[in-house]
Amino acid sequence: MxxxxxxxxxxxxxxxxxxxxxxxxHWQGGSSLLDRLEAPLVDLRFLVEGPRPTPGGITILAIDDETVQQVGAYPLPRTTMAQLVSSVGRMHPKAVALDILFVDPGRAEGDLALEKALSETRSVLAAAGLFERNAQQALDPLPIASDDLPTAQKLLLPIKSLASVSALGVVNIATDPSGVPRHIPLLVRSDSQIIPSFPLRTVSVATGRDPVLRADEVAIGDVATSTDGGYALALRFYGPAGTILTVSANEVLSGQADEDVFRDRIVVIGATVTGGGDAFPTPFDPVLPGVEVLATAMAHLMAGDGLVRDTRVRxxxxxxxxxxxxxxxxxxxxxxxxxxxxxxxxxxxxxxxxxxxxxxxxxxxxxxxxxxxxxxxxxxxxxxxxxxxxxxxxxxxxxxRTLRRFQPPSLAKRLAEDPAFLLKPVRQKAAVIFIDLSGFTGLSELLPLDETREMLRGFHALVDREAVRHQGIVASFMGDGAMILFGLPDSSPEDACRAVEACVGLCLRTEAWMADLPDAIAARIGFKIGAHYGEIIASRLGGDSHQHITAIGDTVNVASRLMEVAASHDADVALSDDLHRAAGDACSIFQSGVLEGTFPTAIRGRAGSIPIWLWRRNRSLVHSGSGGVRRSPS
Incomplete structure (x- = not known):
């Protein structure tokens, strides 16, 4: 137990x-395998939930294929960029954020024009961190590994003239191993300074509020946004490309833009041109522009509707x-x-x-x-x-299988089906046969032990086969004898007839077995069979450690004593008249020998006498005594 x-x-x-x-x-960030397995399940959850409405307040000004075709160059000249910024600035946006890196000087007039345009509006410029995993790619996928801030080996900053008139924000995006954006690091460490992300700085500039850092969240004004380890913002995509309001930059350059889509809104200028390279696969779209990923993060910071992936969730x-x-x-x-x-x-x-x-x-x-x-x-x-x-x-x-050899198959099956079988004694009608080898005790004194054992095994085997063949059970083997029951585990009207047939079968099989023994042994032994039919008490006998199923009662005692009667009359079988009548005339098996009876016979240890029948195989007819009848083969 x-x-x-x-x-x-x-x-x-x-x-x-x-x-x-x-x-x-997983907590320590060594979970690339987990991230790979988690990614498709996250994407499936996005698809099951479906696209969601955006909170508003953000417009993407896209440098798209139409814009590049009209301008005739990509990247756009800085004079053209200055014209875009100035035109949008006159429409009174909350802030203009440029998701474009200006790390190298351009033409002097273009840099001056862009500097002037940026200085006339609240603007944010993009910076990029180079991380150790791939220092050659500015927008290296950034893993969110722990509560520590991601540390850039180097920062790619705009030229000083532009940086001096605009706020700066890091545009790095953290992707999973399959390349899908999952987080935006809101803070990046470089040397001894901490730089806010592009979305965080843009929303801060647009609202005129500094971000407040708390445990597992960043608050800007009255809006608190949940963050993951290292102040990473988990992205909750709104839908495919274009879900966030997007306007072509060509409409602004051509003077056809609707001023209402820019007024009091954050305007994010970024490239969506085909082949521009700044695009990511997402659950809703295989190619989502990077500028829309950043705009999604800005929407989360403004509405507080990003994914909650904080310490409590982890x-x-x-x-x-x-x-x-x-x-x-x-x-x-x-x-x-x-x-x-x-x-x-x-x-x-x-x-x-x-x-x-x-x-x-x-x-x-x-x-x-x-x-x-x-x-x-x-x-x-x-x-x-x-x-x-x-x-x-x-x-x-x-x-x-081993234990079944110690119980007849029919009893073993019943016990398996009903472990409580015969816990309480049962009275029922049954036929009882006893068979015993005569002369075996004296013979065993002369035979070696091994030969004695083999001889008994052969005898027991034939008794068992004959009992099973006639649907009886060997209740016990007693040295050179056995007790066979017909009526367990369940009684049947055929029990008496089967018992009679078994008696004859035992005679035939035993004589055949003895004929195969050496003459010196066969001449010294014989057998006797007694059989009776009546009421028995079937029960379990034994102690707590060992029990066996058997039958007791006067019927059993009489059957045992009838073996002596058979031996004293030189008969093969002595059976009671009760058994003979219960078997009925339909049981014609006795025609294979001579049946004599009935004889009133005293039973040792029992008062009075009972009528019995004697059966012999292949002997001449003899007359019955005391008015008995005589039967012989027809």
Whole structure:
């Protein structure tokens, strides 16, 4: 019993350690495998939720194919950029943010014109961090690894003349291993300074409020936005490209733009031109311009509707990574087999369903971490338990087969179906046969032990076969004899006839067996059979450690004493008139020999006498005594 409970508890403890290790690994940022597995499930959640309306207040001014075609150059000349900024500035936006890197000087007149245009409006310019993983790409996908701020090895800044008249923000975007943007780092460390991100600086400039950093959130004015580790903003896409209001820069350059789409709004200028390279795959669109990714982050900071992926959410992920494997292991320990694995499927589906439901509320629970923590231990434990169960089943089967040899097959089957069979004694009609080898005791003094044992095995085998053939059971082997019952485990009207047939069959088989023995042995032994029919008490006898099923009562005693009657009359079988009448005339098996009777016969140890019949095989006719009848083969 202790082992039965100890193994699941140990397995549950190991599963908890495995889950805790994965949770810690995930917390420390060593989770590229988890991120790869989580990414498609996150995308699926976006698709199930579907596109959402944008909160408004942001307009993207796109340098698109039409603009490049009209201007005739890409990147656009800085004089053209200055014209864009000035034109938008006259429409009274809250801020103009340029998602374009001006890291190299251009023509002097263009730089001066752009500087003048930027100085006349609230503007934000893009800077980019170079990170250690790939220092050659300014927009290197940035992993969110821990609570520490991401550290740039170098910053690509606008030229000084432009930087002096505008605010700066880092435009780096953190993607998962498949390239999908997942986070915007709101703060980036470089040397001894901390630079805000492009979206954070833009919203701050637009609202005229400095951001306030709190645990797991950034607040600008009255709007607080949840953040992940290292003040990373989890992106919650609104839809495919163009979901956020987008206007072609060509409309502004040609003077056809509607002033209302820029007034009191944040205007983000960025490239959407085909082949521009600044695009990302998202769940809604295989090519979402980078400027729209940044604009999505700005919308989150203005409305506070980004994904919640903070310390509390990660703690829930970690707790589930520990509890779920323990739960599955204990469920499997409680209910193994196909039902146990079905429970695993149900629990797995329930957790995934919970993550989908939470996602619609803007909460990003990890579907992968708890499942990766739970499924391997559960499957390993389930497989181990099935393997152990198979081994236990094989051992039990072997034990069962071994034990069945100590009980007749029909009794073994009944006990397997009804373990309480004959716990209470049962009175019922039954036929009882006793068979015994005569002269065997003296013979055993002369034979070696091994030969004696082999001789008994052969005799017991033929008795067992004959009993089973006639649907009887050998209740017990008693040295060189046996007791056979007809009526257990269930009585039948055919029991008496089957017993009579078994008597004749035993005679035939025993004589054939004796004929195969050496003459010196066969000449010293014989056999005798007694049979009776009546009421018996069937019950279990024995102590708590060992029991056997048998029958007791006067019927059993009479059947045993009838062997002496058979021997004293030199008959093969002595059977009671009760058995003969119960078998009926339909039982014609006695025609294979001579049946004589009836004879009133005293039974040793019993008062009075009973009528009996004697049966001999292949002998001449003899007259019955005391008015008995005589039968012989017709």
């Amino acid at each position: 202790r082992r039965r409970f100890a193994i699941p508890l140990i397995a549950a403890a190991l599963a908890a350690l495995w889950g805790a290790g994965l949770a810690f690994w 703690l829930v992920d970690g707790a589930m990574a520990i509890l779920l494997p323990v739960l599955l292991v204990l469920l499997l320990a409680w209910h193994r087999g196909m039902w146990g694995f079905a429970i695993i499927v149900v629990v797995t589906a329930a957790w995934i369903g919970l993550t989908f439901a939470a996602f619609t509320r803007g909460i990003w629970l990890s579907a992968t971490l708890p499942l990766l923590a739970a499924l391997p231990p559960a499957l390993l434990f389930g497989a181990a338990e099935l393997w152990l169960d198979r081994g236990r089943a094989d051992r039990l089967s072997l034990q069962s």
